[in-house]
Amino acid sequence: MPGKLTVIGVGPGDPELLTLKGLRILKEASCIFVPKGREEGSSLALSIVSELLDLSGKEIVEAYFPMRKTRGATEQGDLDNQWNKTVEGVLSRLTNNIDVAFITIGDPTVYSTFYYLHERLLDLNPDIIIEIIPGVSSIMASAARAGVYLGIADERIAVLPANYMSNLTDTLQRFDTIVLMKVNKVFVQIRQKLDEMQLTDKAVYVARAGMQDEKIIYSLNEVTDSDLNYFSMVIVKK
Amino acid sequence: MPGKLTVIGVGPGDPELLTLKGLRILKEASCIFVPKGREEGSSLALSIVSELLDLSGKEIVEAYFPMRKTRGATEQGDLDNQWNKTVEGVLSRLTNNIDVAFITIGDPTVYSTFYYLHERLLDLNPDIIIEIIPGVSSIMASAARAGVYLGIADERIAVLPANYMSNLTDTLQRFDTIVLMKVNKVFVQIRQKLDEMQLTDKAVYVARAGMQDEKIIYSLNEVTDSDLNYFSMVIVKK
Numbered sequence: 001m002p003g004k005l006t007v008i009g010v011g012p013g014d015p016e017l018l019t020l021k022g023l024r025i026l027k028e029a030s031c032i033f034v035p036k037g038r039e040e041g042s043s044l045a046l047s048i049v050s051e052l053l054d055l056s057g058k059e060i061v062e063a064y065f066p067m068r069k070t071r072g073a074t075e076q077g078d079l080d081n082q083w084n085k086t087v088e089g090v091l092s093r094l095t096n097n098i099d100v101a102f103i104t105i106g107d108p109t110v111y112s113t114f115y116y117l118h119e120r121l122l123d124l125n126p127d128i129i130i131e132i133i134p135g136v137s138s139i140m141a142s143a144a145r146a147g148v149y150l151g152i153a154d155e156r157i158a159v160l161p162a163n164y165m166s167n168l169t170d171t172l173q174r175f176d177t178i179v180l181m182k183v184n185k186v187f188v189q190i191r192q193k194l195d196e197m198q199l200t201d202k203a204v205y206v207a208r209a210g211m212q213d214e215k216i217i218y219s220l221n222e223v224t225d226s227d228l229n230y231f232s233m234v235i236v237k238k
Numbered sequence: 239m240p241g242k243l244t245v246i247g248v249g250p251g252d253p254e255l256l257t258l259k260g261l262r263i264l265k266e267a268s269c270i271f272v273p274k275g276r277e278e279g280s281s282l283a284l285s286i287v288s289e290l291l292d293l294s295g296k297e298i299v300e301a302y303f304p305m306r307k308t309r310g311a312t313e314q315g316d317l318d319n320q321w322n323k324t325v326e327g328v329l330s331r332l333t334n335n336i337d338v339a340f341i342t343i344g345d346p347t348v349y350s351t352f353y354y355l356h357e358r359l360l361d362l363n364p365d366i367i368i369e370i371i372p373g374v375s376s377i378m379a380s381a382a383r384a385g386v387y388l389g390i391a392d393e394r395i396a397v398l399p400a401n402y403m404s405n406l407t408d409t410l411q412r413f414d415t416i417v418l419m420k421v422n423k424v425f426v427q428i429r430q431k432l433d434e435m436q437l438t439d440k441a442v443y444v445a446r447a448g449m450q451d452e453k454i455i456y457s458l459n460e461v462t463d464s465d466l467n468y469f470s471m472v473i474v475k476k
Contacts, residue, residue: 021254109381132382143347144370150347159395
């Protein structure tokens with residue numbers, strides 16, 4: 001496989017949180033794939049990159065795929081088609097000796113869309129060369145902006161997608177720091193659970209960390225519907 | 239307080255993984271504090287920075303403090319003195335209108351030395367302005383180099399300092415991804431535990447991710463004493 005695929009984490013939103021390596025590779029790349037989903041991540045990734053470099057002359061491919069698996073055979077068939085189209089698009093460029101950069105917000109290994117594609121790419125061509133360039137995760141950026149630390153010394157950290165509510169009590173009991181990702185859809189239940197466990201005053205709500213419309217709210221009772229955002233998390237620091 | 243303290247995560251080791259923001263602030267800073275401990279992190283942070291910018295003309299303060307709390311009153315007294323010296327050094331510069339940059343490897347909120355100082359600084363002067371610039375954590379960098387992802391969809395991630403062995407069985411059962419940090423001193427016990435739970439083939443050992451002497455070993459049975467390193471972790475991906 002003559003071309004190389006480089007997956008670049010472009011950081012949590014502030015363009016200046018891109019790494020030097022990410023910037024260099026994006027400048028060199030002639031083709032950039034941008035995941036385009038129903039949710040906001042895709043347009044944010046492209047806007048970060050377009051603030052930092054001149055995209056004219058580069059091929060920008062907006063590759064549709066959704067953030068989450070969906071149920072139902074018909075819909076799944078449609079998703080498979082979309083994914084396969086993206087996989088074929090990447091592979092055809094690599095075959096034609098074109099290096100491809102694939103951007104994701106935050107860090108590629110933390111709940112990014114890329115890993116839905118990864119297996120399909122390797123299934124179709126096991127010889128493909130993939131390099132992953134890590135980025136600043138929104139988890140660390142949110143902690144930094146909120147003025148809390150995630151861990152020190154022997155502390156244990158748990159990161160949970162907040163739609164996974166089972167065992168939450170247990171995890172809240174056993175860990176020193178609990179990061180609840182993407183809380184917007186289950187915020188009321190989470191606040192209730194934290195109230196029950198008398199952890200509300202140990203929690204902070206952070207949305208769009210480091211961006212212009214960032215929200216950092218230390219009193220969860222003051223969080224209103226208009227504060228809720230796809231790019232949000234609750235950090236519980238005991 | 240006229241001066242400002244900026245704490246910068248310089249990333250996991252590869253100088254190119256510094257952020258654009260970190261580089262800009264370090265270039266502007268006239269004074270850079272480097273934590274100097276008994277362990278390797280301090281010299282690595284300074285070496286990353288010195289590969290990226292000209293340090294001549296800048297004041298470099300090597301501030302001694304250890305990575306971990308130690309036991310015993312005499313030793314604790316000595317540590318307190320060292321920490322207080324560093325705190326006074328930072329505060330005196332801020333008072334004299336000198337901006338201070340404080341560098342840590344990886345990300346400042348993830349097991350960094352800085353948070354041992356944070357409270358003392360605020361105790362002595364609650365008006366101090368502190369900005370935390372997040373960095374690429376070794377956790378994400380190690381996953382990227384090893385070709386594993388930390389989480390997708392509803393998966394749960396646990397990060398444990400590996401000297402905290404209690405409840406390890408439970409955590410290994412309940413989480414999808416378990417990151418065991420700084421495994422070098424307890425590697426044999428960890429390998430034994432993973433063997434017992436038939437998780438050995440789900441684990442990868444990563445040391446010094448992204449550095450020239452990086453080690454990525456997928457078969458834990460092949461890890462020898464000479465592979466063990468302070469900058470190491472085991473990632474278990476079920």
